[in-house]
Amino acid sequence: MSLAIETHRLARDFGDFRAVDGLDLRVEGGTFYGFLGPNGAGKSTTIKMLTGLLAPSAGSVRVLGRDMSDHVQALDARRHIGVIAENLSLFDNLTAREYLTFVGRMHLMPRATVRARADELLDLLGLADEGTKLSLEYSHGMKKKLALAAALLPNPDLLFLDEPFEGVDAITSRVIRDLLAGFVARGSTVFLTSHVLEIVERLCTHVGIIAGGRLVEQASLELIRQGDTLENRFIQLAGADAVAAPKLAWLEVAQ
Numbered sequence: 001m002s003l004a005i006e007t008h009r010l011a012r013d014f015g016d017f018r019a020v021d022g023l024d025l026r027v028e029g030g031t032f033y034g035f036l037g038p039n040g041a042g043k044s045t046t047i048k049m050l051t052g053l054l055a056p057s058a059g060s061v062r063v064l065g066r067d068m069s070d071h072v073q074a075l076d077a078r079r080h081i082g083v084i085a086e087n088l089s090l091f092d093n094l095t096a097r098e099y100l101t102f103v104g105r106m107h108l109m110p111r112a113t114v115r116a117r118a119d120e121l122l123d124l125l126g127l128a129d130e131g132t133k134l135s136l137e138y139s140h141g142m143k144k145k146l147a148l149a150a151a152l153l154p155n156p157d158l159l160f161l162d163e164p165f166e167g168v169d170a171i172t173s174r175v176i177r178d179l180l181a182g183f184v185a186r187g188s189t190v191f192l193t194s195h196v197l198e199i200v201e202r203l204c205t206h207v208g209i210i211a212g213g214r215l216v217e218q219a220s221l222e223l224i225r226q227g228d229t230l231e232n233r234f235i236q237l238a239g240a241d242a243v244a245a246p247k248l249a250w251l252e253v254a255q
């Protein structure tokens with residue numbers, strides 16, 4: 001099986017702080033990869049480097065076989081990937097349909113295809129009735145859904161999803177989960193971050209855990225779980241110190 005994502009000693013500094021430190025990621029094509037870590041561990045920074053939104057300070061990235069440090073190869077890779085970034089980066093003054101039309105044009109898709117797919121996506125994600133509302137006026141969950149629609153529109157081979165379920169209602173969450181499971185079943189790859197470990201456990205075939213910028217574990221879900229819950233294993237691998245921290249004595253007694 002070919003690798004959809006491969007990094008070698010990938011690192012990113014902000015000033016003299018190293019946010020991502022020597023990451024060797026290996027994500028096989030056709031896998032559903034959950035990238036987990038505590039707040040501030042380096043997940044979003046990593047996704048930004050994998051998708052070309054942020055330059056690495058050191059190390060290398062290959063996405064779908066393309067070297068992301070090469071401008072032409074990176075452009076080619078970007079034609080085959082869909083992204084929900086941390087800040088969502090939508091255009092505020094467009095309606096959902098206008099935004100999807102814009103994304104379709106950027107991918108040089110035929111107008112009729114964009115229109116048909118936009119109709120289906122907006123319908124599926126419960127945004128079809130939003131009419132003239134600008135994305136500026138969307139709720140956080142609605143923005144997430146629009147970002148997902150835009151990521152799926154060009155029918156990519158690889159999806160990067162930074163917290164796709166955050167702020168999304170239970171019905172849409174189910175719709176998205178089913179959609180992503182089908183996407184992987186056809187042979188495509190999903191790389192997602194999520195703090196909702198129940199969802200990761202249900203969907204992902206492989207898991208990577210980052211803590212303090214370093215990869216502490218990377219294996220199939222079954223190997224990582226070792227018969228335990230993913231939450232217990234995650235805490236053992238990435239958060240044992242925090243869980244063992246002293247309690248707040250003053251909070252145990254009501255005033």
Ligand SMILES: Nc1ncnc2c1ncn2[C@@H]1O[C@H](COP(=O)(O)OP(=O)(O)OP(=O)(O)O)[C@@H](O)[C@H]1O
Binds near residue numbers: 038
């Ligand atoms: N532009 C920036 N300038 C300075 N420091 C940054 C910048 N972006 C991220 N960092 C720092 O890098 C570290 C990793 O941040 P990152 O956003 O990648 O974490 P994360 O794992 O996605 O966290 P969360 O789960 O809370 O979203 C944090 O300590 C953060 O403060």
